[in-house]
Amino acid sequence: MSIGIVGLGYVGLPLAMVFAEAGYDVVGVDVDAQKVATLCDGRSHIEDVPDERVQAALARCSFTTRFVELHEAEAVLICVPTPLNANREPDLGPLLGAARSLAAVLRREQVIVLESTTFPGTTREHLVPLLEESGLCAGEDFALAFSPERVDPGRTDYTITNTPKIVGGLTSECTDRAVEVYRRVCSTVVPVSAPEVAELSKLLENVFRSVNIALVNELAILADRMGIDIWEVIDAASTKPFGFMRFEPGPGMGGHCLPVDPFYLTWKAREYDMATEFIELAGKVNTNMPYFCLEKIERALNDERKSVRGARILVLGVSYKAGVGDLRESPAVKLLRLLNERGADLTYHDPFVPALADLGLEHSADLDAALEDIDLAVIVTAHPGVDHQAVVDAAPRVLDLRGITRKMPRVAHVEQL
């Protein structure tokens, strides 16, 4: 009996590895034939999963585009994307597509678990009817549960195995069966009473981060106007041993989760005649941050009697967070677009992102060479391994949007967010 994983991205591939490494046979299914071919070849497309790990797992792990190979699986864990459409409404297309394909091969006694982040009610209202097109009954013929993925890409202290796993089944038996599957690889599994509880708990976690980041971003803008160092304020507040949790300001929120997931809840809340104002406001503040950073760039250049047009600006770090190459919703990309529209002469350096072809930036510049002839260096994402001290030493002016230069000796030409 094997474990099936549907969707082999940031969530699905590490999950497949963990089950294979625990000694289970794994069948990984993805609609992206290119991705599947690369994985079959022992090459990974996810930074957290080195090629060697995929190669070692190949003994137990098979990758395919064919859903039919899930027929024999004991459990199938669905990890497909849940994006927003052009109108910023939930796009359940990949999820519904996966559910339809799965329904065609579903077998009695299987355990099906949805891991993709989504609004409360998705499992019961959308997944059940599609899976029941198989002729089997959810909760009776097969078990169905929701279990949110909590992985934080790039993180090594908390991983799939030691981050508590929440599981909410359609019935208590569904919960028990899904809990049993996850106990094989997770040290702590937390059963809850229903899929809706599990679905909303994931959104609560993401909204919590989004709202707190927005709060500190708003304070950063105010502190800037008041001439107060926001980083020193945060350091001071963080000395309180209770009742305070540290969040840091930045150029805006990126990635597949925080800029997207809270709006799944906002959308669903409308069905219940409710406007989730905290979520909307947090989104607005965080979305505005690249514009505030642009203003800081304009001011920095203005001090040098320069305009953005024609200014030689080096952007350091373009992925949405340190240590990964993920460009999804990256605020750095938004900032680069704004600077491009204003005629800046742009280069960038990012060891995780070899090219930004959409922006006409064909390669990540060599750092030493790029520092030689610029007006301003802007640290947007502070990747490990990048010599930020060298940036401070060589650049005529530095704008640090991540506070990475705070620990360095203070110098007049370096400014923080």
Ligand SMILES: NC(=O)c1ccc[n+]([C@@H]2O[C@H](COP(=O)([O-])OP(=O)(O)OC[C@H]3O[C@@H](n4cnc5c(N)ncnc54)[C@H](O)[C@@H]3O)[C@@H](O)[C@H]2O)c1
């Ligand atoms: N990336 C994160 O940090 C993170 C963390 C927690 C939760 N999540 C959630 O997990 C889910 C997956 O996110 P991700 O970052 O792994 O996405 P991803 O885009 O990296 O990977 C998803 C994979 O699913 C495949 N896919 C799309 N439609 C499919 C279908 N119908 N059948 C089979 N495969 C299909 C895609 O080709 C892709 O390889 C999302 O709901 C996301 O919100 C992501």
